[in-house]
Amino acid sequence: MNYHRFDCIIVGAGGAGMMAALESSRKVGTAVVSKLYPTRSHTGAAQGGIAAALSNLEDDSWENHAYDTIKGGDYLVDQTAAEILCKEAVDCIYELEHMGLPFDRTADGRISQRRFGGHTKPNPIYDPSATPGTDAAKPRIPVMRACHAADRTGHMILQTLYQQCIKQGVTFFDEFHMLDLIMVDGECRGIVAIEIATGQLHTFHAKSVLLATGGFGRMFKTSSNAYALTGDGPAIAYRHGLPLEDMEFYQFHPTGIYRLGILLSEACRGDGGVMFNGKGERFMDVYAPNLKDLASRDVCSRSIEQELRAGRGVNGKDYVYLDIRAETINKYKTSPTGSDVDSHWVEKRLPDIIDFARTYLGVDPIKEPMPIQPTAHYAMGGVPTDVHGRVLRDTSGEVVPGLYAAGESACVSVHGANRLGTNSLVDLIVFGRRSGKDMARYALDREFQPFPANPEAPTRMAIDSLLSRPRTEPWVKLRDEMQKTMMDDCGVYRTEERLTRARDTIAGLQVRYKNLGLQDKGTVFNTNLLEVLELGCLLDLSEATVASALARKESRGAHSREDFPNRDDTQFFGHSFATKHGDGQPTVTYKNVDVITLEKDGKTTTKYPLEIRKY
Amino acid sequence: MTTTDSVRNLTLKIKRYDPERDEKPHWEEYEVEVDGHDRVLDVIQKVKWYQDETLGLRRSCAHGVCGSDAMRINGINGLACKVLVKNLQSSLLTVEPILGLPVIKDLIVDMKPFFDHYKSVMPFLINDDPPPTTERLQSPAERARFDDSTKCILCACCTTACPPFWGDQKYVGPAAIVNAHRFIFDSRDRGAAERLDILNDAQGVWRCRTVFNCTSACPRDIKVTQAIQEVKRAMLTGDIGFDPST
Ligand SMILES: Cc1cc2nc3c(=O)[nH]c(=O)nc-3n(C[C@H](O)[C@H](O)[C@H](O)COP(=O)(O)OP(=O)(O)OC[C@H]3O[C@@H](n4cnc5c(N)ncnc54)[C@H](O)[C@@H]3O)c2cc1C
Ligand code: SF4
Ligand code: SF4
Ligand code: FES
Numbered sequence: 001m002n003y004h005r006f007d008c009i010i011v012g013a014g015g016a017g018m019m020a021a022l023e024s025s026r027k028v029g030t031a032v033v034s035k036l037y038p039t040r041s042h043t044g045a046a047q048g049g050i051a052a053a054l055s056n057l058e059d060d061s062w063e064n065h066a067y068d069t070i071k072g073g074d075y076l077v078d079q080t081a082a083e084i085l086c087k088e089a090v091d092c093i094y095e096l097e098h099m100g101l102p103f104d105r106t107a108d109g110r111i112s113q114r115r116f117g118g119h120t121k122p123n124p125i126y127d128p129s130a131t132p133g134t135d136a137a138k139p140r141i142p143v144m145r146a147c148h149a150a151d152r153t154g155h156m157i158l159q160t161l162y163q164q165c166i167k168q169g170v171t172f173f174d175e176f177h178m179l180d181l182i183m184v185d186g187e188c189r190g191i192v193a194i195e196i197a198t199g200q201l202h203t204f205h206a207k208s209v210l211l212a213t214g215g216f217g218r219m220f221k222t223s224s225n226a227y228a229l230t231g232d233g234p235a236i237a238y239r240h241g242l243p244l245e246d247m248e249f250y251q252f253h254p255t256g257i258y259r260l261g262i263l264l265s266e267a268c269r270g271d272g273g274v275m276f277n278g279k280g281e282r283f284m285d286v287y288a289p290n291l292k293d294l295a296s297r298d299v300c301s302r303s304i305e306q307e308l309r310a311g312r313g314v315n316g317k318d319y320v321y322l323d324i325r326a327e328t329i330n331k332y333k334t335s336p337t338g339s340d341v342d343s344h345w346v347e348k349r350l351p352d353i354i355d356f357a358r359t360y361l362g363v364d365p366i367k368e369p370m371p372i373q374p375t376a377h378y379a380m381g382g383v384p385t386d387v388h389g390r391v392l393r394d395t396s397g398e399v400v401p402g403l404y405a406a407g408e409s410a411c412v413s414v415h416g417a418n419r420l421g422t423n424s425l426v427d428l429i430v431f432g433r434r435s436g437k438d439m440a441r442y443a444l445d446r447e448f449q450p451f452p453a454n455p456e457a458p459t460r461m462a463i464d465s466l467l468s469r470p471r472t473e474p475w476v477k478l479r480d481e482m483q484k485t486m487m488d489d490c491g492v493y494r495t496e497e498r499l500t501r502a503r504d505t506i507a508g509l510q511v512r513y514k515n516l517g518l519q520d521k522g523t524v525f526n527t528n529l530l531e532v533l534e535l536g537c538l539l540d541l542s543e544a545t546v547a548s549a550l551a552r553k554e555s556r557g558a559h560s561r562e563d564f565p566n567r568d569d570t571q572f573f574g575h576s577f578a579t580k581h582g583d584g585q586p587t588v589t590y591k592n593v594d595v596i597t598l599e600k601d602g603k604t605t606t607k608y609p610l611e612i613r614k615y
Numbered sequence: 616m617t618t619t620d621s622v623r624n625l626t627l628k629i630k631r632y633d634p635e636r637d638e639k640p641h642w643e644e645y646e647v648e649v650d651g652h653d654r655v656l657d658v659i660q661k662v663k664w665y666q667d668e669t670l671g672l673r674r675s676c677a678h679g680v681c682g683s684d685a686m687r688i689n690g691i692n693g694l695a696c697k698v699l700v701k702n703l704q705s706s707l708l709t710v711e712p713i714l715g716l717p718v719i720k721d722l723i724v725d726m727k728p729f730f731d732h733y734k735s736v737m738p739f740l741i742n743d744d745p746p747p748t749t750e751r752l753q754s755p756a757e758r759a760r761f762d763d764s765t766k767c768i769l770c771a772c773c774t775t776a777c778p779p780f781w782g783d784q785k786y787v788g789p790a791a792i793v794n795a796h797r798f799i800f801d802s803r804d805r806g807a808a809e810r811l812d813i814l815n816d817a818q819g820v821w822r823c824r825t826v827f828n829c830t831s832a833c834p835r836d837i838k839v840t841q842a843i844q845e846v847k848r849a850m851l852t853g854d855i856g857f858d859p860s861t
Contacts, residue, residue, distance in 0.1 A: 036675055036681075036683070037683075037726065037730070037769075039681075039682065039768065039769050040675050040676075040681040040682060040683050041681075042675070042676065042681070044676070044680055044681055044768070045676050045678070045680050045681065054749075093750075094746075094748070094749055094750055097750040097751060098746040098750075098751065099740060100739065100740025100742075100798075100801070100803065100804070102758060102761070102762075102765050102801070103750075103758075104755075104758065105753055105754065105755045105757075105758045106755075107755065108752075109752035109753055109754050109755075110749075110750060110752065111750050149765070150762075152680075152766070155680065155766075155768070156765065159765075159767075163738050163739035163740070164739060166734055166738065166739055167737075167739040197719060197725075226675040226676045226677065226681065227674055227675050227676075227677060228675045259652060260652065260678075262677075262678045352680075355836075356678060356679075359679070359697060359699070360652075360654075360678070360699070474664070474665065474668075475668075476664040476665065518668060519667065519668035519669055520668050520669040522633060522635045522636070522669070522720075523635065524633070524634055524635055524719065524720050525671050525719055525720045525723050527663075527671055527672070528663075528668040528669060
């Protein structure tokens with residue numbers, strides 16, 4: 001049998017997985033199992049930047065960053081975790097730089113930083129009595145906090161971490177696809193994976209396992225996510241009866257390339273780009289009078305939807321424009337420094353974005369605006385963890401021994417109901433590092449526990465039956481229906497009626513899924529088999545997402561219920577936990593949000609008081 | 616916008632090989648309906664999803680940043696997700712696996728030899744000086760010196776377009792040299808001498824005959840041949856533009 005034994009098994013070789021591997025492999029035997037070659041991971045697609053209050057170009061503080069993160073998440077953020085994120089971010093950026101990451105530089109040789117939506121600092125000239133619309137009337141103003149390497153920051157992070165893994169001699173199982181977790185008496189003892197090139201099953205015996213499998217945007221029709229982002233880690237945990245947290249919060253990024261969903265980074269707007277409707281109006285003036293185009297993503301995506309519904313798309317179609325032409329930036333005085341820019345500057349700041357527009361739209365953004373529409377982008381929810389990456393069994397906060405999660409597949413939760421741009425990359429690094437440390441600590445404290453006999457048997461059965469069943473209908477029909485349903489009925493705006501319909505459609509697809517057969521019966525690189533197994537994961541995650549969205553009868557962050565348009569802190573100030581028990585719909589329960597309180601003059605107050613979220 | 620919505624038919628010819636069924640590779644043809652937005656990747660996946668599920672290919676990001684889907688498209692190396700069918704002149708589209716690496720199945724080749732060459736040039740920052748408490752300083756000009764080679768996504772389009780590599784797969788190939796260049800000219804790095812030594816080897820840079828295939832194949836527009844020339848020059852002059860001992 002293909003049996004392997006390592007103290008730590010890391011599933012996923014994106015930013016979160018490799019950061020954890022660099023930590024744990026310093027102390028204990030570690031292997032990374034990844035269905036893609038590490039450098040193919042979607043962390044490499046991240047464009048705009050990674051947040052940390054370095055104050056390289058203007059005064060900033062981790063406290064400002066924490067305030068923005070908590071407000072950006074519409075207060076559904078665990079505040080201790082958010083403070084850890086923002087404090088440790090600074091040191092993590094220096095660590096990445098020391099590893100060789102080629103950040104862009106300021107004139108004096110330090111790491112360059114740019115603005116991003118929702119990242120602010122207090123306005124030094126704020127005057128509450130000032131005339132609305134004037135500079136002094138804004139309580140907070142944008143700040144340059146996103147450290148970047150042109151518009152390929154994620155690419156540089158992924159490359160740098162992989163380079164360091166090579167240097168440190170980390171063991172990789174490339175193109176091994178995890179299919180199951182090995183759980184014994186409520187503890188994790190390893191994983192089952194298929195070697196894609198041969199079709200053979202392998203078992204990995206471990207003391208601690210990290211799920212770092214990334215996002216699952218592929219449950220929606222239009223997405224910025226790679227084909228490989230199918231949420232395998234969270235889905236497999238869910239099948240083992242473990243909860244999924246805050247699944248109803250799925251972020252739609254406002255500026256996806258029309259029809260294709262390819263992302264045009266928020267850095268476009270951070271560097272001064274402006275959105276226009278079909279009438280040539282800068283519509284964010286109306287929806288977010290202070291931060292305008294730099295309001296947070298959920299706000300911008302809803303604004304675009306509103307414009308489209310009101311018939312103000314471009315040429316009567318379902319898109320608006322994103323304009324990054326130097327003359328536009330100068331006309332609206334939106335450049336980061338306030339002074340004029342030229343097209344050469346724009347090309348240097350956003351080379352990849354410009355290349356995408358030229359390649360995929362046939363539009364030269366130096367000369368013309370780009371057609372955009374919201375695209376499914378980021379899962380705030382995922383496998384619940386504590387601040388050491390340890391997976392939680394239920395809303396009580398009890399941990400599952402030996403099981404960890406980090407990165408987009410996890411929910412710490414630092415993003416709450418809506419993530420700020422550049423806060424995911426820093427989440428990968430901060431909590432990837434913490435998970436790796438704690439996994440090593442745990443492994444050093446503990447002997448290998450007995451490995452069950454034939455833990456791969458259920459996986460083998462599932463594969464055998466898929467390969468032997470006759471093909472009743474093409475599997476892609478199910479995928480197409482799922483993606484359409486999730487996009488139309490569980491997208492930017494939701495209602496009871498549409499969510500109920502989505503629930504029933506997904507349940508129907510799950511029944512049909514059980515009868516699927518394949519055309520490819522081979523063992524070598526059977527991507528037909530893998531795509532169908534990935535679809536199974538997406539269907540389970542769709543089920544959990546819709547159930548959590550149905551249960552939350554309020555609007556908060558990225559979850560927008562037209563039938564319950566307001567935030568309801570008396571009933572829904574809590575993290576949803578969707579848990580599956582046997583067949584049928586999951587149950588949804590709630591866990592308290594971690595709120596930091598302060599004692600002053602014998603009175604208890606909250607450090608981050610709940611506010612109505614306005615930009 | 617210059618995108619066209621017009622739908623047309625296209626013949627897709629794919630070089631197929633399944634080690635469990637075929638003795639040797641053979642061509643198969645498919646008729647596919649395409650529109651002006653379709654990438655070559657979309658066309659191939661239309662076949663895989665709606666006509667023949669047994670077709671094997673790698674892909675992930677679908678917008679030219681992950682490096683998964685390098686293949687020969689109408690005889691020229693490229694990423695299937697970065698070539699739009701509307702830019703292809705003919706109504707026949709042929710795709711086949713990149714050359715010089717063993718074919719595993721259909722469009723999928725064994726990437727291990729490619730990654731082994733990459734790893735052989737020590738593609739990581741070497742600097743044992745204790746780091747400062749904040750970032751190491753680097754001027755914008757020093758940073759710009761190696762910017763081009765940081766763009767590499769390890770797709771292998773260049774190496775598998777290189778005639779000397781086709782002739783002898785022990786040659787490290789242009790991608791590995793680009794990644795050595797990335798560090799040799801980084802003012803923070805101290806490993807240039809070792810890397811130049813490795814590349815001075817019989818399988819190193821001198822294998823390159825400056826045919827420029829690699830540069831035109833690179834989907835990231837990296838000036839591959841120029842990077843190789845710069846490495847050769849550094850080897851001959853010992854000059855990398857800064858003193859790594861300070
Ligand atoms: C286009 C785009 C731009 C973005 N830009 C930014 C930005 O500028 N700033 C920012 O902060 N965030 C950005 N984000 C978000 C951020 O990039 C992602 O959230 C983050 O990179 C996810 O990293 P990860 O390590 O969790 O997963 P990934 O990098 O997605 O890696 C997942 C890994 O899991 C492996 N895997 C998955 N399933 C299995 C399985 N079954 N078995 C084995 N291995 C498996 C894969 O092979 C892969 O190695 C962007 C996202 C997108 C899509
Ligand atoms: S320039 Fe050199 S490396 Fe590039 S293809 Fe030609 S021979 Fe190969
Ligand atoms: S240099 Fe260009 S063609 Fe070669 S591997 Fe890198 S990105 Fe691909
Ligand atoms: S699929 Fe990622 S480069 Fe083409």
